[in-house]
Amino acid sequence: MSAAPTELAAAALFDGARLRSDVALRHEGGRIVSIEPLPGPVAAPRRLVIPALVDAHDHARPLSTVSFGGAFTPLETWLPRTIFATPPDAYLAAAAALARVARAGCGAAMVHYTRPSGVLPILDEVREVARAARDVGVRIAFALAVRDMNPLVYGDETEVLDGLPEATRALFREAFVRPAMSPDAYLALVDEIAEAIAGPLVDVQYGPAGLQWCSPGLLEAIAEASERTGRRVHMHLLETERQRAWADRAHPEGVVTFLERIGLLSDRLTLAHCVHARPDELDRIAASGARIVANFGSNMHLRSGLSPVAEARRRGVCVAVGIDGAALDDDDDMLREMRLAHGVHAGAGLDPNWTRAEFLALVVRTGRAAVGAPGDGALGPSEPADYCALDLDALDRDAIMPVDPLDLMFARANASHVREVVVAGRSVVRDGRVVGVDLPALEAELRARFRSQVGRYAGLDRAWPSFDAALRRWFEGCVGCG
Template identity: 75%
Template sequence: MAGAVAAAALFDGERLRCDVALAHEGGVVAAIERVAEPHSGPRRLVTPALVNAHDHARPLSTTSFGSAFLPLETWLPRNVFVTPPDPYLAAVAPLARAARAGCGAVMVHYTRPSGTLSPVDEARAIARAANDVGVRIAFAPAVRDMNPLVYGDETEMLARLSPAAEALFRDAFVREPATPQAYLDLVDEIAEAIAGPLVDVQYGPAGPQWCSRPLLEAIADASARTERRVHMHLLETERQRAWADRAFPDGVVRHLEEIGLLSARLTLAHCVHARPDELDRIAASGARIVTNFSSNMYLRSGLGPIREAHARGCRVAVGVDGQALDEDDDLLREMRLVHGVHAGAKLDPAWTRAGFLSAVIAAGRAAVGAPGDGALAPGAAADFIAFDLDALDRDRIAPVDPLDLLFTRGAAAHVREVVVAGRTIVADGRVAGVDLDAVEAELRTLFRANAGRHRALEAAWGPFDAGLRDWFRGCLGCG
């Protein structure tokens, strides 16, 4: 595949260049050259493609299932209602929304399988969805082997329910976990089935509060042996911080370091409640932090020390986590929020706009296993976005840096073209490989048809939710 795009402005990852043409062939950038005459057609701003570095490929907004503004610990069980009715369609929708917003790569930390297929066949369905959309993905099948409902023994909490409700919730959430070796074997089998130039298979431990020490140690050993990347949550909420301080008195990040899990192969989502010494350990290891601003806001987790993490040398990426500000998977708006909030209140910001954009793309690509740091130069992967510069620069009153326009008003609506590995996956603002509107309509129909399956859970949800809250207040003292 070969092609070219004329850019009134092109940010190559280091500097802004005006009136150039980018040519690509065979999936890589062939040349970026100055043009003698400015392009007479619509003006375009070209930048490296974005990376949604932490996501779970949720099919539709979780708010539509009654989970708005719940704290994480009561929100997570509620996601049982969002179990995918069709794994292919459920993956196509969020991946297509990501592409439409300028993402060339997406992390799929797969936490809620449909149960309609074997794990390997479900992974094949997600890989097929990614191929049809055209995005790169990292696929990390999530694993947890303890604490299915609370950060401790759920017996007393469930015993407060009626016998029928207790049986119902046990059946929904409490299952015999797989052994560490069984999980490692499964990841190997999935990698054999789907790994390739556009698919990076990773280990996906859910987080220290959900994974036993033997499981984390086994993953750390396997990652060191195979060099396979690892993607996990860490210190997302106050409750997780309190649990970690009790479970690991010497420090949870120190424990990850001691077992060999904290390395440049590791990506840590959230880190909202990480402490300065923990940020120093993360920075020294080469691991990455993915911040998820809107998700942290909606789930009332906190803002996170992102400015301090950057100052201490941590590599920071940005993810949507299925909870973008307008629940539209618009990563560009998410990046603007992260930059605006964490740039600080000093006269000089923590990042320049150019530096921030380059840094989060580079860290995101490392998190998902995409080649290079995203910079556009001959020989680099042809992964880029063409924005509608005429719409961004709508007033045309004074010369304005295009990156200033992007960081003040840019959104998915300004994306006109997205190219990944030389393939145009968004053209004229629409996803080329799939009909997103039709996919979302079909998903809504399927979910509505399946809603009756959860009537008993819904009817018993109030006492269950109250029991969860009481447990966390009483056992961790951080309601």
């Protein structure tokens, strides 16, 4: 005998198009069966139910890079510093990262895997990431990042390393300058990854790191493979002013024109950041059906600027929101990140650029497309049972007069208001706690392991000031980059 449908009484429910009051949501077998009016008002505890959020650009980092000396540094000098946060264990790192975003209301997340632990063969490591996602219970898109040029700067790294003492030069060359994987080898590896982990809750994608790190040959190979297989592509684009300058120099015909010419610009492509994209480039992105992920906190922490979210939306680009491992309060709080993106980009005129309902529906719909999740996030019969229930009593803390629940959410909500997250019918967060893993224990174990291994990079740490200064000199003096 099959189990009875699960039922949740919602004082307010946003179904992706409208806000409904006092309804019962029923789901069974991972799908919503019905959403029907209740005979009277829902008593306390009152819940606001919304579609599960999507962290549409992230890297499943184990702990914040601020704890490894990476606070408020420009992207180009911050990236090498992330070596200190190399995961000591792939499962622990992914489980902690995914549990944090689940706790903040996310039912799906992008894992653009840029820094493997190196402890296991890569396929075994990927299986551990997928196991972590299963245990937490969230949907993921997994893209193994690839790069085959410019390991340190947007040009010849010897110009940086040759200015260092010989012993220091050898230390940093060993850490950062390694043989690149061929395009054919990468494509074959992605096929193996898909064979190993792809499934209803895991979408395997191609993950070129970005134009300044990937040769035209590599990008062309990925574009051809994506068209042939239908596999999605996730990459960074125009995150910083220095990347903008490099792109203009390397691709005088236009960087988005280049992506279009090689066949990479399509509705299979998700572009993270696009902080320095120009209006004509946004038009091309919109026409292609590709989407952009804005990352407010990360762009602030790394001093990259503000994504042109409102302009992109005006030009027809579908926009999602990501955490990128660097939320405003350094806590992976997706609710707060979404609110910030909305507040900063809604405009300063008398009429906003969008309603709160429109923005919520947009970022959920686009986020699901970015990670390959089924449906557009709408809550209705036969749709995936992916939703988040917030504590409406806490949001409406003063309870003086009727206030639109979405207004309360966009004004006040953060991870502490999340009471439940359901993914494919499975309750993955209940009473504000992640069900499938012990997040505090995971983070405690990660901290203990990092502390015990802090001497692993002692040589790099001692030599870091001279290396950092050399990086900064290069980017300040590079024609077309500084």
